[in-house]
Amino acid sequence: MRYTFIVNPNSRSGMGGMIWEVIEPELIKKQIEYECYRTTYPGHATKLVRQITSDGCEHTLVVLGGDGTVNEVINGIENVEKVILGYIPTGSSNDFARGLGLPKDPDKALEVVLHPGQIKKMDVGLLTRAGKERRFAVSTGIGFDAAICHQAAVSGLKVLLNRLKLGKLTYVGIALNRLFHDKPVEAEIILDEGEPKKYKKVYFAAAMNHPYEGGGFYFCPKARSDDGMLDVIVISNLPKLVVLLLLPTAYKGWHVHFPGISVMRCHKVCIRTKRALAVHTDGEPVFLRKEIKAELLKEKIRVLTV
Known part of the structure; x- marks a missing residue:
């Protein structure tokens, strides 16, 4: 599986960028095939994801950020049925992770992304x-x-x-x-x-x-x-x-x-x-x-x- 990471380095006042610097070496060590896009302004994740998913192919998108970054990503997806979504929470509230029972610890969250217990079909509002x-x-x-x-x-x-x-x-x-x-x-x-x-x-x-x-x-x-x-x-x-x-x-x-x-x-x-x-x-x-x-x-x- 090839992963596309959408990273908000400014989430939680810069904590997102620091967490990515820890996560990326693990991906390299595990020889995971991935690419990374960093957001630089509000709404950027939506624009990036719209471009990524416009090809009509299936994608595994992994969000590293807060609930707001998840929201931007959800709004950029061209066809939600062709996307598998992973999440590494780095925000202030992290209600998305809390509702799904995802771990707050970045290393454990990465393990769920790479070795999920299940792939759940989720409603989108x-x-x-x-x-x-x-x-x-x-x-x-x-x-x-x-x-x-x-x-x-x-x-x-x-x-x-x-x-x-x-x-x-x-x-x-x-x-x-x-x-x-x-x-x-x-x-x-x-x-x-x-x-x-x-x-x-x-x-x-x-x-x-x-x-x-x-x-x-x-x-x-x-x-x-x-x-x-x-x-x-x-x-x-x-x-x-x-x-x-x-x-x-x-x-x-x-x-x-x-x-x-x-x-x-x-x-x-x-x-x-x-x-x-x-x-x-x-x-x-x-x-x-x-x-x-x-x-x-x-x-x-x-x-x-x-």
Whole structure:
């Protein structure tokens, strides 16, 4: 098997490049046939992968980066059914790896790539907003969770905590800040083109392909990335203090037992809000919108897993 590595050397504030310098000698020593493409700017991975997969042939792509790099790669693939995806996590949140049970240790992750326990067929999400489409691997959301992603993308705190190997705390710190500055909004949720469900004081709504989001929040414990379904979570009609107290319970998935937390399953969802809110796909910021739609592609992508 020939591997094509898509390496984001800037992930986790430069840690990605350092990890690649350790990984590459192992590939050479093991006489693995590979080629490497390094990203140099936001969106570069999408452009590279689009060029690589435009030949219509099968490819084994290995992403070395964070969830954002996975998102860029997913969006560059011409035909997801002709790609086998491997992953060596080097980001701050690594929810993609967490959801698939992939090891965080780079050496162990490389072993999974070279000697996978199984090749899993994974669903790929599709976000539509204002007529534009963008794929997602983990989740897409609107509101509070997306605002956190927007701020994290430009936060100096993220750079500092990454250097201290505490990158996941970036999302916790920003979440506390956004919680007390952002106002909840009225929204309606339409599942599978059914009757609209109206919600007051919505903090955020997310459609999830994997159970984790935002650096380990276990928002949709029953979400499975191979079941052809999306899990939708809505947090609404709660005082901010209660939301603050509930956030830590979301690391264990206990939040789903409390009033104000709605978790539903569907094939497609439409989320409409009274005012434009931040939107994200796999933690990558998208422009403010009042409406988003999410569903799954008919095609699945193959992923190297344990």
